[in-house]
Amino acid sequence: MNKEAVVVIDYGAGNLRSVVNAITKVGYQAKVTSNPRDVFDAIAIILPGVGAAGDTMDSLEKLGMSNVIRQLIYEGRPFFAVCVGLQVLFSRTEEGGWHECLGVIPGIVKRLPSGLKIPHMGWNQVKQTITHPLFDGVPDEANFYFVHSYYAEPEDMSVVAGTTDYGIPICSVVIKDNLVATQFHPEKSGDQGLKLYSNFLKMALSER
C-alpha cells in the first residue's frame, strides 16, 4: 500500500500553506488533499481551521469527508484538528444559527460572551490539565496564538487537556485517544506551536 504519511484536509477555505510549512519545518512532508481516499490511506491527518464552522461542515459533507473523519477517529487514526477544526468535532455549533457538526465529541460550541473583545485574538496561556506526550518540551502556561469568536463546551470534561483564561475558562486543548485538537493555531504559535506538531507526528508515526 502506498500510504501518504501526513495529509492536510483541504476544504476550500483558503490559507493551508501555513500548516504545510509548519509540518515541513518539523521535518515531515504533508500532502494537501480534498480526496477522502487520500485521507483514508493516511497515517496522520490534520484538519486545519479557517473560516466559519457551518461552511466547514457543508464543505466536508460535500466532499464526502464527514463519514471518513468519523470512522477514522473512531478507529483511532492519529488526527489533529485546529481551531474551527476542533469546533466541528463537537455535536453542534451556534455559529451562523445552530448547525449540526461531526458529533465525535459530545458537547456544544457557543459564542464568546459579550463584553469581551471578540474575536479573542492574540497570544494567551495554555494551562496543561493532564500530562501527555503532546506537551513534551512545552512548558505549562506557554503562550499560543488564538483567533476565534466561538468556544467549545465538552460534556465530558475528561477530554480536556488544556484550558485558557479569557474572562471565562476556555477549553483550548482536547485529547481523546489518538485525537488531538487545539482551539489556537500551532502553526502561528512560534516554537511552542511547532513542538506540538512535532510531538503529534512523532507519536503518530511511531505507532505504525
Place this chain on the structure above:
Amino acid sequence: MLTKRIIPCLDVTQGRVVKGLSFTHLRDAGDPVELAAFYYQEGADELVFLDIGATPEGRDNMVDVVECVSERVFIPLTVGGGLRSINDIRRILEAGADKIAINTAAVFNPEIISQGAQKFGSQCIVIAIDAKRANGIDNPKWEVCIYGGRKSTGIDAIEWAKRTVALGAGELLLTSWDADGQRTGYDLELTRAISEAVSVPVIASGGAGNLEHLYEALVIGKADAVLAASIFHYRIYSIHQAKDYLAERGVPVRR
C-alpha cells in the same frame, strides 16, 4: 490572560524594505524576508507588511515576499497596501498571509469588507484607518484619510470604525496621521475613543518614539496591540527591551 501584542511594521516597496538600514549585521537589511525572520527570532508577536508603493507590480512582489516569509516565520502575518478586490485578497491569503489590511478600497467600496469577511472570515479582515484631527482640543474629532494620508474624506473616524466592524472587520489598525513619524507618542485620545467604541481588537499605530509610548497606548489608549516601525528598525529598542519594559510595569506580554 490575553497578552498585549508588539508588532513591527515593515514598509515595503517593489519587494524591498524601505526603512531598516541600521541592520548592519544582516546580509541584506533591505530584504523583507530576512528582516521578518530576524523579528520572529527576537519575539515579535505578529508582523505587518505594508506595500507603500501600492502598484500592481508591487503586489506581485508582495506575493513572493509573503510566500518566502511564511516558510520561515511562524507567527501571524498581516499584509496591506493597494489591495482593491476580493481577488487581490485571495492571492495574498493563499500566499500565506493570515490577515489583510485595507483602507482606501474599503472607503470607496465598503461591501468589500462584508464580502471578504463572508469568504475568508472576519478574523482575516483588518481595516486600516488613517485618522487626522479635525478641530479643537475641547471636543476632538478625527477624519478618515485615504491614499496614504494624502486625502481627507470628511468621514468621522469613530463612526467609520463602528461601521466597518458592523460590516465584518475583525480588527482595526488605527494610525494617527498627526502623530505618525513624529516619535512623540501615539494619539492616546484617538486610540482610546476607537478602542472603547468597538468590540474588536485595535492596533495603535503612529508616533512611537520610546517605550513609554507603547505603554501609554496599551494602558491609557486601551489598545490591544502596538505597531511601531522606526524604533525597532533603527535598533533604538529591541523587541526584548520593549517586552521587559512593559512586563515590569504590569502589562501582560508574551516572553
